Amino acid sequence: MGKNHKIRRGILYGFLTALVSGVSIFYSKTIVLTVPPLVLTTIRNLSVGILFLLFFVLQKKIVKDLRLIKKKDWFYLILIGVLGGALPFYFFFSGLKLIPAQTANLIHKSLFIWVTLLAAFFLGEKMRFPFWLSFILIFLANYYFSPFKFNFNQGEMMVLLATWLWATENILAKKVLKNVSSEVVGLFRMGIGGFILFLAALFFGQTKIIFSLSVSQWQLILPGVLLLFLYVFFWYKALKYAQASLVTLILTFSTVVGNLLLGSFSRIKILPNDIYSNLIIMMAILIIFIKGNNLFNDEKRRITSLR
Numbered sequence: 001m002g003k004n005h006k007i008r009r010g011i012l013y014g015f016l017t018a019l020v021s022g023v024s025i026f027y028s029k030t031i032v033l034t035v036p037p038l039v040l041t042t043i044r045n046l047s048v049g050i051l052f053l054l055f056f057v058l059q060k061k062i063v064k065d066l067r068l069i070k071k072k073d074w075f076y077l078i079l080i081g082v083l084g085g086a087l088p089f090y091f092f093f094s095g096l097k098l099i100p101a102q103t104a105n106l107i108h109k110s111l112f113i114w115v116t117l118l119a120a121f122f123l124g125e126k127m128r129f130p131f132w133l134s135f136i137l138i139f140l141a142n143y144y145f146s147p148f149k150f151n152f153n154q155g156e157m158m159v160l161l162a163t164w165l166w167a168t169e170n171i172l173a174k175k176v177l178k179n180v181s182s183e184v185v186g187l188f189r190m191g192i193g194g195f196i197l198f199l200a201a202l203f204f205g206q207t208k209i210i211f212s213l214s215v216s217q218w219q220l221i222l223p224g225v226l227l228l229f230l231y232v233f234f235w236y237k238a239l240k241y242a243q244a245s246l247v248t249l250i251l252t253f254s255t256v257v258g259n260l261l262l263g264s265f266s267r268i269k270i271l272p273n274d275i276y277s278n279l280i281i282m283m284a285i286l287i288i289f290i291k292g293n294n295l296f297n298d299e300k301r302r303i304t305s306l307r
Contacts, residue, residue, distance in 0.1 A: 010242020011288060014250035017234040022257020024227040029258075030266050031220050037093035039209045040221070042201045045085055046194030047225040048232060052187040065184050076176040077188040084169030085193015090200060092162035098155025102146075107159045109142045112252055114167035116245040122171050125243045130291040134284035135245075138252050141280035145273040173236060174244045182236035190232060246288070253285045 033040065056062035069077070096104050116135065119125040127135070150156060173185055201207050213221070238247040256278045263270040 006241040007243070007246070010238050010240070010247055011250060013234050013238035013241065014247035015253065015285075015289075017231055017238055017247075018251050018253040019257055020227055020230045020234060021251065021254035022261065024224065024231065025254060025258030026261035026265070027223060027227065029262060029268065033217065033220055035213070035217065035221075036206055036209065037096070038090070038197070038201055038204065039206050041089045041093060042194065042197040043210060043221060044194075044225050044228050045089065045190050045197055047222075048229045049085075049187065049191030049194040051225070051229045052183060052190060052232075055183060056187065065181060069180060069184070073176050073180055076172050077180070077185065078192060080169055080172050080176070080185060081188045081190075081192025082196065083165050083172070085189040085191075086196035086200075088162035088165040088169075089193070089197065091158045091165070095155040095158030095162065099153070099159065103148055103156065104159045106142070106146055106148050107150075107156060108163050109252070109255070110160075111163050111167055112138065112245070112248040114164060115170050115248040118167055118171045119174070119243065119245040123174055123244065125245050127243065127245055128291065130287050131246055131249065134249055134287045137280050137284035137287075138249060141277040141284070142252070145277045170239065170244050170248065174239050177236065177240040182240050183233070185236045186232045189236075190228075250285060250288060252281055256281050256285075 053062075056065065092104070092108070112135070116125075116127075169189070173189075177185060198207070201210070235247075235251075238250075259270055259274055259278055262268045
């Protein structure tokens with residue numbers, strides 16, 4: 001598979017991830033769950049880890065895939081579980097209790113900035129001009145229409161730390177995905193992360209809540225588990241085939257999907273600034289798709305000329 005073909009595949013997987021994330025945003029805002037954040041996150045992450053394990057059992061290839069993991073990749077995979085599947089979730093939801101949800105969302109939206117910076121420094125990624133144009137448009141869409149003052153209080157710093165950890169995880173994942181399948185990375189991220197969160201829930205005496213949940217509560221939780229599984233499944237495939245900075249830009253389209261669903265199927269009113277922001281993000285994503293398709297067509301013409 002040629003390089004440009006891989007980029008196009010990565011863009012498509014990134015778009016699928018954004019769609020799933022957008023549906024998840026819509027779902028989380030339209031259901032009411034009276035479950036502590038740590039308990040809910042533990043259940044979701046651990047359940048997704050189990051789903052990845054079942055995926056390997058059904059494929060009958062878990063032993064083969066684990067044997068192919070190199071020593072240094074074991075270290076990266078464990079770090080991904082800790083830095084991606086456990087600590088940031090704890091910091092994010094702890095910070096969310098101290099600051100408004102909108103502020104936390106705006107801080108988390110900065111993920112594409114940190115990934116782009118880290119990818120340039122540690123992975124040597126270089127984006128072409130059209131993708132930089134998309135970067136600028138997405139930055140304006142997120143922060144020009146939703147200005148906020150960063151107060152450096154405890155809640156904001158915890159959410160920012162969580163965002164930095166997720167950005168670091170993406171860089172580590174990009175490195176390890178050169179040698180390991182995306183499904184293995186997903187297994188370690190959610191399996192180890194879920195287990196650590198379970199230990200945290202045990203430490204804070206919240207595990208009894210997990211085993212006392214009602215049937216109706218589980219019915220609301222399980223769709224979120226499936227959405228998170230699909231998100232992780234598609235996301236690591238996107239990272240495997242395309243630049244981390246590029247697919248993180250595409251992920252911002254999830255905000256548009258979430259707002260469109262909220263405006264269409266709920267009574268939540270979409271403000272004019274959100275509409276302007278969504279239009280600019282859509283323009284940025286369209287640029288990425290057009291450029292990605294041009295890269296694919298250029299490769300096809302190159303291959304044809306060599307025959």
